[in-house]
Amino acid sequence: MKLDERNKSIDFINNLNLRHIVIGAEPLPETMRPERARRKCLETLLPILEKQYDITQLFMESRNTKQDLLEINFIQGIRSRGFISSLNYQLLPGDSDARLWIPDQILGAVGADDWRGLPVKNVEQYMITLE
Amino acid sequence: MEAKNKSAWGDESMRTQDSKPGRYMVGVSICDLAEHTVRNGFDSRSLRKEKKSIGMT
Structure with missing residues (x-):
């Protein structure tokens, strides 16, 4: 993606005036499996969305069938442990809805070194230390 | 009064670089906009092509 295209996408997203939350x-x-890091992120993110932002539905981009099934079980687990109560969690194919493109661009802007300095608005970041 | 649904849309990203610790990120955007509003607002490429162009699958 060229720099002007990146700027265009971020400008567009900034003009939507949305709030973005990133857990790193x-x-x-x-040696660490990425799945473990993902679960740590979700374990932190979901209660924040439900309790601080009153989110009722979270749509995440689906991956492969095995990963999706394991994730659904994981979400049921954190629900049963009381981390979340009413938040509805759904997995959707990435190209099924344009709204999934927004966090994709935000993560690219926040995470890539050469995107530093792009004025991404309304991003709240939380960092987790993996042990 | 019925509570209004409030939705968030999320994705993941993983960075690994030689000699630097990797980072896994999950990000969400709180978005009650209609799907077509987002799609029509950014019309330079199809969404799938956008994603591939920045190396995400």
């Missing part, structure tokens, strides 16, 4: 987990050594 690190350090992620080569």
Whole structure:
């Protein structure tokens, strides 16, 4: 993606005046499975969405069938442990809804070194230290 | 009064770089906009092409 295209997408998203929340987990050594980091992120993110932002539905981009099934079980687990109560969690194919494109662009802007300095508005970041 | 649904839309990203610790990120955007509003507002490419162009699958 060229720089002007990046700027265009971020400008467009900024003009939507939405709030974005990013959970980052690190350090992620080569020996650690990314799934563990993802679960840590979700375990932090979901209660924040439900309790601080009154979110009732979260739509995440689906991955493969095995990963999706494991994730649904994980979400049921954190629900049964009381981390969340009413938040509805759904997995959707990435190209099924344009709204899934927004966090994709935000994560690219926040995470890539060469995107630093782009004025992404309304991003709240939380960092988790993986042990 | 019935509570209004408030939705968030999320994705993931993983960074790994030589000699630097990796980082896994999950991000969401709180968005009650209609799907077509977002799609029509950014019309330079199809969404799938956008994603592929920045190396995300």
